[in-house]
Amino acid sequence: MSGVSRRQFLLGSAALGLAGCSRLGWGEVTPVVNTPGMSMGHALRDHRNLPAPSASYKTGTVILGSGVAGLAAGWRLARGGYKDFMLLAGPEHYGNAAGGAFGALQYPKGAHYLPLPSMESRHVRDMLFDAGVIEADPYALKPRFDERVLVHAPDERVFVNGRWEDGLLPLQGQPASEREQQARFFRYTDQLKQATGADGKRVFCIPVELSSADPHWLALDQQTFAHWLDQSGYTAPGLRTYLDYCCRDDFGAVASQISAWAGLHYFAARAGQAANASEGAVLTWPGGLNPLARHLAQSSRAQWREGMAVRVDETRSGVQVLCAEQTAQGWRTFTIEADRAICAMPLHVAKYVVPQINSYGFDAASHMPPHAAWVISSFLLDGFPAEEPGAALAWDNVIHGGRGLGYVVSTHQDITWAPPPQTVFTAYQVYSDRTPQQARQWLEHATPAELYEEAACDLRVVYGRRLRQCAIGLDITVRGHAMASPAPGFMHNAGLKALRGHDGKILFAHSDLSGFSVFEEASWWGVRAAEKILG
The missing domain is CATH 3.50.50.60 (FAD/NAD(P)-binding domain)
Structure with a gap:
């Protein structure tokens, strides 16, 4: 594609200790790194x-x-x-x-899911009905969606203390104070889904333009989400790690860097429902x-x-x-x-x-607005690496407190009796530990070894050497200005x-x-x- 700068480099077993091991034997993994818009953008800037x-x-x-x-x-x-x-x-x-695609196996090079649209997101409902994703009652409280696009179970899991748990918040072995704060936080954000301002509008909406302009609620925008959490007594380590993950996932920054209004909006604005799916379901391909x-x-x-x-x-x-x-x-x-x-x-x-x-x-x-960098890395796997104990492989797999944002499985939506012979794990990474400018400078000059380390950071925590025994391809997309924070x-x-x-x-x-x-x-x-x- 014109305007896309491509760098190809070899990651061999001698250079990085990574070798693709498929059922066909040992071979070399040759990743492709995509930097869409970089050369054209820099030409424009300069x-x-x-x-x-x-x-x-x-x-x-x-x-x-x-x-x-x-x-x-x-x-x-x-x-x-x-x-x-x-x-x-x-x-x-x-x-x-x-x-992108490895043969018939498709994978995302950017966003990978869409929450169920709320009543205010009529434009999204129009699009989904037009595309056949909403099959009936597009403007009802609970439309009916195409089952093939609703995320299948198990939808998410978290890796903590060497094993997998269902959901994205660790529960096993957590003290009572941690569990109490988690429950209190979600009770509060559930209440916010129905809260209205003095102007009669819902406080938190998607699209954001339809949200209430009540100054009482907009005052949340003058402080960080982390400050609001501290003031509200949400200090439990597990909860705070999870909330930082949510902020990094949607905004490219941690709770101490984003608006409290935005942090609460993440949980309170997503009020979409479906006639044939549970609350909180998402759409994915x-x-x-x-x-x-x-x-x-x-x-x-x-x-x-x-x-x-x-x-x-x-x-x-x-x-x-x-x-x-x-x-x-x-x-x-x-x-x-x-x-x-x-x-x-x-x-x-x-x-x-x-x-x-x-x-x-x-x-x-x-x-x-500040723009955060995003790196999306898709590993073509010949077979599935053996799993650690606990919950089974899910669509979304997150390491609690991990450097990355976890990974999604491209074949998860396949309806088959047996696992496919090959799959794609797509891992996501942001750089909230540095300024956006520092992240872009680092990505522009990163060596092949450094880029691979970023791509594999979460997968190596879980699979170690088992990853190299399955990986036979790698596609990396670097987005220097991926999202506004x-x-x-x-x-x-x-x-x-x-x-x-x-x-x-x-x-x-x-x-x-x-x-x-x-x-x-x-x-x-x-x-x-x-x-x-x-x-």
Whole structure:
């Protein structure tokens, strides 16, 4: 794919002590490391000199970016009967909803699940009904979902003290004080799911724009989640380790780095239910959210064009977009003239692409949310490594207090009598122990050995040498600006508020507008931008 920088390196048994051992015998594992958007993004940042445009195109609306926000915008335009639009793919098709495959085995290269949509997430229900994932009653309290997409049991387990336990909170051998705090915390967050502010709105909603604006509740945004937990008496070590894991998983930062409002929102806003699944169930595919992203792309029937936006300017009649594509022969540029543009790109890119963004009320120096780095590593396994005692292999497998975020199993949703001969374990890693800038610098210069150590950190805790006896392939995706982190004050960010409300020739659509990165938020802003086009 154009715009994707690929580095291939060899991890042999002599260099790193890792050798693939399949039923065919000993061999070498040759991982591929993907750094989507890095080369094009750095060229944009460094103001690389580009050749003069070699072509020009015209359209009614141009969507800049093919991540979830851009795809949702195209899907909504098509549903509204609007056909005169073009989608500029950007550096990576599908963005954080990208997927990969080892032969027939699919795996995620980004987000890997979607919570059941709440009543407020009508736009997500529309998408899921359109895709056939919701089979009946899409707007009822409890729609009926396709059983193949509802996560199968066992759905999650945690590794603690050398054995596996069901769920993600360790319970065995925990003191009474630990269990009491866990129960009290979840009683409180369950109550918050129904809490309303003085304006009559639910306090915590997805999409976040529909949440209550009651100042009493928004005051939570002025302190860290860790501070709120301390003040509320939630100090039990097991609970705090779990809550740090949740914050790292969704926000790329620990509880001491994120807003208390965001920390409680994580638990209280997810109120979706299903007629044929238990509370807390999620939707998942072997390829993560990629099948859903592909459905949005196909439904929009948009004209796709390769390349990324370099500059967007308003003109008397509309907008002009200077675009660049990195080809085997070098850089190529072209222009797109349109009536309006939807900038469905992260704000750390938009600040370079939209030179007049300050005039819309967004000052990058003071309004830019921090962006955490994310590494997704998929191991192709020839067979399954022997398990430690306790709960059986689940869809989501987490090491309590581990360096990483655990791993998901791509073949978990398969309905077969016997385990498949091969599978893919996809491990996730964030870097909350350092600043986002430090994490990006480290990832940019990391050696092959260091990248592998990060990829395998959780799997080695559980499997040790058993991992090397099964691993025959490894695909690593490095996302330097994977997700916005909702630091204290994000709900009061005047720049984000200005871009959310902006309605002009240039519109903005990205999960960054919400301050954190989830499918529901990204798709919401894509739909909202499209509805402004539709009038």
